[in-house]
Amino acid sequence: MNRLLKKCLASALLAGSVFSVSAAHAAPPQDLKGKNVVLVHGAFADGSSWDKVIPLLEARGLHVVSVQNPLSSLADDAAATKRVIDQQQGPVVLVGHSWGGVVITQAGNDDKVKALVYVAAFAPDAGQSINDMLKGQPAPVWASELHKDSAGFLTLSTNAVVHDFAQDLPVAEARVVAATQGPWFAGCTDDKVTEAAWHTKPSWFIVAKQDRMIDPHAEAAMASEIGATTTSIDASHVAMLSQPRAVADAIIAAASKVQ
Template identity: 55%
Template sequence: MKRNSIATALLTLGLVAGIAGPALAGQPSVVIAHGAFADGSDWAKVIGLLQDEGVHVQAVQNPLESLAGDVAVTTRAIDNQPGNVVLVGHSWGGMVITEAGDHPKVTNLVYVSAFAPDSGQSVEDLTRDHPAPPGSANISGDSHGWLSLSPQGVAQDFAQDVPEAQARVMAATQGPIKASAFGETVSTAAWRNKPSWFIVSEEDRMILPELQQMMARQISADITLLPTSHVPQQSRPADVASVIMEAVESAK
């Protein structure tokens, strides 16, 4: 797609913030719902790669206070896109996109090391019959009912395959989640009507890889296995971007 001279000049001067190039006409946008103990910046590496391909990307900033609240914020982001949307969810964000993905603009879903519930299921339901993941030992709550992951937990269980300095930043910028959110159920399962992709993190210590594979099979997803921690978007961004681009190409 040829850029006009004004857009080229603005991009050269760095006056168009956060945009690597113009989105391709007719191509779906990508909306990303981050997980617990994170925020939208957790996806910075993947966002840049998608922008380089001409994809318009919006990272949601989930409040993480309730499922309903995160679905509302994600739905607003979907509403604001110019056309169709590929909806991506990481970890807790899988709960969010399962419900928000029922939006008529959403064509495809991409789950990344995520929960993929059926209608009427919560995180507590999905995990009840499985062993506790190692990372759960480093989650603690405050007097207001919000859960956080300790710096040690981020380094050892959440992002054990990123540099130590990066893990420290991730711990400092994490988004705590309200404990009560894990008991909230989704009212609909968008994956029943929309094609899905699922990246399974084989060395995940936050959501057991066996549980991820079980959910991925249940939703009949196109499955990609990566030998990563819970955050492949940080340690293997090119691989994650490649899967998202498959969903984008499929949605055209």
């Protein structure tokens, strides 16, 4: 083998070694295999609202399922969530956005659930409904943009989605959110939690500082009340769409603690 060929082979081997090391550092560790994340969407949304977060969680080895809530009552949504929890093998981190926070507060009492993550969500106590929590507060501006159908289900206008629900998304993306929203039964705001899981399960809470649907100060107060590990991010109500990495990091932090 001549000297030039030896030199070329040595360079190729060295380049291959460097590439292998770089790739190893670039690949996220698959250190959370055997753990599950169940994602619960909120009102005026569906399971696709977690699309940007799911790949980030799966990259860490987590098994992820997004619930498709009927949005017809707390009992119905908690039952849908419970069916998904029942299918999981191993510990579950239960994550709820917005109205989904009420759902996980109820459904999170399942023995498989080891941690709760609230994302710009309501975290009621036992015997509380959303209306109980909001009693005495002025109606938000977006309330005038609600439309009720003949069966009593509510949807948000495209204008409200673009300017109040998802104002930090590109307009075209926000319009898709409006077009795919899940109608929410108006009576859900009176449904009361019977047993609040956060009393017995460790909790994490993401406060969305630019939230126009739920007052960020109320979110921070709820996080403090339930003793949650809190992350505040500069995001709208749909933090999982506008800041998916920050939301995924909080979920991963919770998953890292459960056994």
